[in-house]
Amino acid sequence: MSSSSMASGTSVSTAYQVHLPLCVLTNNNIADDVQVDVVLDEPTSNSDHNVWTVQVVDVHNNKNTRLWTSPSISSKVPPAVSAKFKKKKGILEVTYTVSHENEKNDDDDDDDDSAAAPTAGAEFELHAEDKNKNQTQIPENRANMDMPHALFRDAPYVRIESAPPPYGRHAVATQDVKVGTEVFSSLPYAAVISDKYADKLCHACFAPLGSTPRLCAGGCAFAAYCSTECAANDAADHKHECTLLAALKAANQAAGSRGLRLFARVLNKRAREPAEAFAAVAALDEGASGSGDEAERARFLGMAGAVNKLVPPASRMDDVAELARLIAKVHNNLHGVSNMRGEQVAHALYPSASFFNHSCWPSCVVGFSGRALRVHCIDPNGVAAGGILSIAYTEVYASEPVRAQNLLEKKGFRCACDRCKSPRDADVSLTAWATGAPVDERREARMREDARNALIHYQRAGGDVDALETCRARTASLLSRLEATFDLHHELCHECRFLLMDLCRDLGRHKDVVRLTRNLASDHDMHLPKYHPTCALTSYREAESCTSLGDKGGSLKAYEGCLSVLKVCYGVDHADVVEVQKRVVDCSE
Incomplete structure (x- = not known):
């Protein structure tokens, strides 16, 4: 355990009780397994201010796994720490003291730190085996x-x-x-083009391929690039992916390879780069499999075994359980790369994005x-x-x-x-029934299933006009039943309305699209942030259909609404913003 001398003068002590994971308590003495360190997080040019954290580390078998990190501590000097180990239930009480003086007193010794009485406290539950906690x-x-x-x-x-x-x-x-x-x-850290867009977009920069794409000459005949520069930039990441794709193609299994392609790139990069470059990926959260879900854990173990057999030997991980955890981390933190139109063109791993907390x-x-x-x-x-x-x-x-x-x-x-x-007060309508409609949970469950099936049928229809028309008619009928049963802004009504908008657009039913987009705009005013990308997409769909109907005024108004949202959520320099800005100008002429 490391501790440091404190400055003289006024000081404040804080105590935390850390409930250690059971897996740490391998020895009779907790002190043999854990260590308390003081770490300088942010050195600054201001000599009167630095940012520190107190950290509890599992040092058993040289693991050096961080178990807990305190809130940031602003102080010129490091906080003095005393730790009290309690064998019962694996509790470690950490007390640290922060001085509010700028002058360091070299006569202070560590014996004074343990005498400081805690003035504030909090408990941290870190039981690794307890799923719910x-x-x-x-x-x-x-x-x-x-x-x-x-x-x-x-x-x-x-x-x-x-x-x-x-x-x-x-x-x-x-x-x-x-x-x-x-x-x-x-x-x-790693990114792959979606299977659906593999022959339409550059596998390196995700731009349109153009009329003369450059195909990979390494054996896979799958990767395509918009320029020789993109091909060169992607060469190192594509190397082992190329070998994998060639093997899948030979076995007639190349279709639906997005997941394997991504893991091949992650493992290839892990194998060829310094460990420090992989640290951000290794530290990601595993999601449900890491919180005790045995079914999820078993699923990722199965995937790990399959991946290890398919990737080149140089990229394999000997520890299949560790590979399963890595796959879970990638799966849990993956981003679908989408454009303004809602098209998911690629999938990518951005470790830094995990630091942005979720909010509904x-x-x-x-x-x-x-x-x-x-x-x-x-x-x-x-x-x-x-x-x-x-x-x-x-x-x-x-x-x-x-x-x-x-x-x-x-x-x-x-x-x-x-x-x-x-x-929010408005959230009541997300689950509310229509006035006078009897509450029937079984009926609601059936309608939720009908809505899921409608989406599945749409996805399976592809470009088949007859299949799309059948799906449209069924979805329109379902929406009528939903609107008679629930509040008009109910989540199922919105979901079905959005699907019907896409179906009508695919079938060229532009008057229906305009009507539906305006209903959706009312939904979004109630239940989406003002500058949410979905609001821009709805306005864009309305503008397209107004243009097809020859309604120049309607197009202009919808494009202006789309633009006002896109400038905020994408930035004024984004390609989609530039495109919509041009359409606004065209409609204004």
Whole structure:
């Protein structure tokens, strides 16, 4: 255990009780397994201010695994720490003292630190084996990352702070942030084009391939690039992916290879780069499999065995269980790279994005420009200095039970955001029944199943006009039943309305599209943040159909509405913003 001398003068002591994971308690004496360290997080040019954290580390068998990190401590000198180990139930009590003097007293000794009486306290539950206690808003092992300050060194609006659960380590604003400000951007650790767009977009920059794409000459005949420069830039990442794709093609299994291609790139990069470059990926959260879900854990173990057999020997991981955890981390933190039209063109891993806490009513939104992830502030009031910069990990237009289930199943934690703790008044309509309609839970369950089936049928229809028309008729009938049963802004009505809009657009039923988009706009006014990308998409769909109908005034109004949202959530320099701006000008002439 390390401790440091304290400055003289006024000081404040703080005590925390850390409940250690049972897996740490391998010896009779807890002190043999854990160590308490004081770490300088942010050296500064101001000699009167540094940022420190107190950290509890599992040192058994040289693991050096971080178990807990204190909130940030601002002080010129390191906090003095005394630790009391309690064998009963694996409790470690950590007391640290912070001086408020700028002058260091060299006569102070460590014996005084243990005598300081705690004036504040909190408990941290870290039982690794307890599934329910690990399902907080931000899974606790995200706080174990050692590299946050390096990841955000070039992000002037973002600082990473530590806090008790449910927050963990999270992104906060270093200064007042105005609506529309880009607070962060990042390139991916690994990225692959979606199977659907593999022959349409460049596999390196995600731009359209053009009329003369450059195909990989290495054997896979799959990877395609818009230029020789993109082909060269992607060569190292594509190398082992190429071998994998050639093997799959020979076995007639190349279709639907997106997941394998991504893992091949991650493992290839892990094998060829220094360990420090992989640290941010290794520190990601595993989601449901890491919180005790045995079925999820077994699923990822099966995937790990299959991946190890398919990737080249140089990229394989001998420890299949460790590979399974890595696959779970990638799966849990993967981003679908989508454009303004809602088309998911690629999938990418951005480790730094995990520091942005989830909120069901976020202050920021994630967008993409080529390969780059960009985070913009969408709160009309902005975010004050020190405020949390949050993004949404799930659909925002949904009731609390649906959001909670999605987050628990996909991310492995229970949401504790402000909206879930204190629902908005308007949220009542997300689950409300129509006036006079009898509440029938079985009927609601059947309708939810019908809505899921309608989406599946649409996805299977592809470009088959007859299949699309059959699906449209069934979806229109379902929407009529839903609107007669539930509040018009019910989550199922909105879901079905959005699907019907897409079906009508595909079938060229432009009058129906305009009617539906205007109904959706009313939905969004109630249940989406003002500058949410979905609002822009709805306006864009309306503008397209108005143009097809020859309604120039309707097109202009809809494009202007789309543009006002896109400028905030994507930034004025984004390609989609430039495109819509041009359409506004064309409609104005």
